[in-house]
Amino acid sequence: MAAPARILLQTTIPSVDDDWSIARFSRLATLLADVRDSEGAPLFEVVARDRATADGADPVLARLDESDFAALWLFAVDTGDGLTADECAAISRFRRRGGGLMVTRDHMDLGSSVCTLGGVGAAHFFHSRNLDPDETRHANDDTETPDIQWPNYHSGANGDAQEVASVGPVHPVLRDPAAAGAPLRYLPAHPHEGAVGAPADDPSARVIVTGRSQTTGSTFNIAVAFEPSADGGPAIAESTFHHFADYNWEPADGAPSFVSEPPGHGLAASPEARRQVRQYAVNVACWTAGLPPTTAPI
Numbered sequence: 001m002a003a004p005a006r007i008l009l010q011t012t013i014p015s016v017d018d019d020w021s022i023a024r025f026s027r028l029a030t031l032l033a034d035v036r037d038s039e040g041a042p043l044f045e046v047v048a049r050d051r052a053t054a055d056g057a058d059p060v061l062a063r064l065d066e067s068d069f070a071a072l073w074l075f076a077v078d079t080g081d082g083l084t085a086d087e088c089a090a091i092s093r094f095r096r097r098g099g100g101l102m103v104t105r106d107h108m109d110l111g112s113s114v115c116t117l118g119g120v121g122a123a124h125f126f127h128s129r130n131l132d133p134d135e136t137r138h139a140n141d142d143t144e145t146p147d148i149q150w151p152n153y154h155s156g157a158n159g160d161a162q163e164v165a166s167v168g169p170v171h172p173v174l175r176d177p178a179a180a181g182a183p184l185r186y187l188p189a190h191p192h193e194g195a196v197g198a199p200a201d202d203p204s205a206r207v208i209v210t211g212r213s214q215t216t217g218s219t220f221n222i223a224v225a226f227e228p229s230a231d232g233g234p235a236i237a238e239s240t241f242h243h244f245a246d247y248n249w250e251p252a253d254g255a256p257s258f259v260s261e262p263p264g265h266g267l268a269a270s271p272e273a274r275r276q277v278r279q280y281a282v283n284v285a286c287w288t289a290g291l292p293p294t295t296a297p298i
Contacts, residue, residue, distance in 0.1 A: 012082025076111025100288030156189025
């Protein structure tokens, strides 16, 4: 029997109650830890942690390439200083030796410390770093929170579901075993998602799923997939960590005090949308960990 694949769920901030610490992704951690294979054995061993300290190198991230983790899910919830140069280098080495990555951030400059990550960092566009090459999209999309500037695509309220569209051949992370492999159609909504895009000089990268702004009707990228290659393991660049946060899956779990927008209840009202949200998370976990996709619906 194969050992479960080790997945590290990691934020870029120390543990702080009134912030997006790893405790606010507990539903994701529980979901992945509960996934079983056909013989009833766990598919994943999940380690969920925040930075050990705000100053100096984090002992896990700085030596990630020496670890036995199969995949890192990095929740960049910092304001631009969440990763050190040494940590970025270790994460880049981790991917080059075949490790999988899921790297996500949020609006404006939130999480911009990921910019120097090899390959995947170039897929994340921010307000003042690594600007989106398509400057026509540099408009304030979320007008309900005027202090948050672009990129800030408004896909709906926290707690609601947004309908998404698969791009090109259906990627494994979007295949729904409950619909004969047809693409998943729902993800959690968020009032101000960030911007991602496939780096022009990386043939392994492509946009795999898009959303639609509830403000302007414009299409925006939700996820970019980097196929495994001689240059590195599988990776996903995600537009917002809110696709995986407890508050977006269940607003009753609460959010940091600085979240001002009223939540919605679309996910709570739709068992099918909730199932597809969970299926997406499990699909991403399988793909980034180098495992075959699950064949039974979640």
